[in-house]
Amino acid sequence: MNEVSTSQAQRVEPAPAAGPAAAVVARGVGKTFSGSGGSPVVALDGVDLSVAAGEIVSLIGPSGCGKSTLLRLVADLDRPTSGTIEVFGRTAAAARANQDYGIVFQSAGLLPWRTVRANVELPLELHGTGRAQRRSRALEMLSLVGLADVVDTYPHQLSGGMQQRVAIARALAEEPSLLLMDEPFGALDEMTRERMQSELLTICAQTRAAVVFVTHSIPEAVYLSDRVVVMSPRPGRITGIVPVDLGGAGERVDGLREDTGFFSAVTRVREALHDGSGHSAQAGRRGGDLR
Numbered sequence: 001m002n003e004v005s006t007s008q009a010q011r012v013e014p015a016p017a018a019g020p021a022a023a024v025v026a027r028g029v030g031k032t033f034s035g036s037g038g039s040p041v042v043a044l045d046g047v048d049l050s051v052a053a054g055e056i057v058s059l060i061g062p063s064g065c066g067k068s069t070l071l072r073l074v075a076d077l078d079r080p081t082s083g084t085i086e087v088f089g090r091t092a093a094a095a096r097a098n099q100d101y102g103i104v105f106q107s108a109g110l111l112p113w114r115t116v117r118a119n120v121e122l123p124l125e126l127h128g129t130g131r132a133q134r135r136s137r138a139l140e141m142l143s144l145v146g147l148a149d150v151v152d153t154y155p156h157q158l159s160g161g162m163q164q165r166v167a168i169a170r171a172l173a174e175e176p177s178l179l180l181m182d183e184p185f186g187a188l189d190e191m192t193r194e195r196m197q198s199e200l201l202t203i204c205a206q207t208r209a210a211v212v213f214v215t216h217s218i219p220e221a222v223y224l225s226d227r228v229v230v231m232s233p234r235p236g237r238i239t240g241i242v243p244v245d246l247g248g249a250g251e252r253v254d255g256l257r258e259d260t261g262f263f264s265a266v267t268r269v270r271e272a273l274h275d276g277s278g279h280s281a282q283a284g285r286r287g288g289d290l291r
């Protein structure tokens with residue numbers, strides 16, 4: 001794969017250099033589905049990736065390149081056809097059983113008959129946490145995402161952005177060291193989206209959680225990430241990794257979006273997409289407009 005430095009692209013060894021504390025290590029991961037008529041669909045091929053503890057990594061690439069598939073394999077919602085995935089040194093299945101990660105999708109997926117607080121308490125309830133502890137943990141997480149004053153309301157009484165913050169609070173309830181996020185802000189308006197991005201960085205600075213973040217938006221990937229992983233269309237492969245040297249999660253303030261370093265990283269990601277697939281223009285149209 002290509003590791004694109006701030007100055008120029010350079011070749012690096014494909015095997016991930018991961019220490020024992022790595023949040024995610026994927027080695028030689030492939031996933032083949034059986035498509036319509038039984039013909040195989042190679043969604044992923046030879047994916048090597050490591051994500052360090054506390055690191056924020058975005059996956060970007062054209063539609064159908066396997067971003068969600070890779071995230072689902074890390075979450076143990078599906079199994080790879082080849083290769084291995086480790087989450088904090090365990091198999092993905094063991095990490096799932098150990099609640100090592102929280103997951104957030106584009107749709108908040110809240111239960112409409114439960115209050116905000118009861119939605120956040122749900123995973124704790126399912127894993128047998130006592131009532132008092134559940135309540136205080138839910139309140140703590142809802143305060144973290146700025147929703148302490150709506151704990152007793154129902155999801156339909158909240159805006160889309162607020163619902164997504166509840167989903168993030170729910171994902172954080174069990175103190176995961178890893179957040180898996182699949183286009184979590186994709187359905188939000190641009191203003192709310194930017195606010196949510198900033199809030200996510202604040203949460204990461206506080207919890208030190210690692211994040212694997214799927215997005216179609218180049219600016220979103222750059223603003224959030226320590227590294228942006230660029231993927232090619234089928235078979236999905238990693239074609240480039242762009243490091244983003246804009247400081248840690250706690251240092252990324254809104255003004256950064258107008259910084260020359262930010263624009264330069266956006267350009268590097270766009271070029272890496274272009275080199276890998278020729279689809280950078282498409283990715284830009286799908287949410288990566290560079291205003």
Ligand SMILES: Nc1ncnc2c1ncn2[C@@H]1O[C@H](COP(=O)(O)OP(=O)(O)OP(=O)(O)O)[C@@H](O)[C@H]1O
Pocket residue numbers: 033034035041042043061062063064065066067068069070234
């Ligand atoms: N359950 C499945 N059965 C068959 N094919 C599948 C299945 N899930 C995914 N695929 C195929 O695998 C490929 C990768 O899909 P995936 O959803 O991971 O892509 P993506 O990069 O997340 O796409 P998008 O950006 O549009 O969300 C696609 O060709 C898709 O049609």
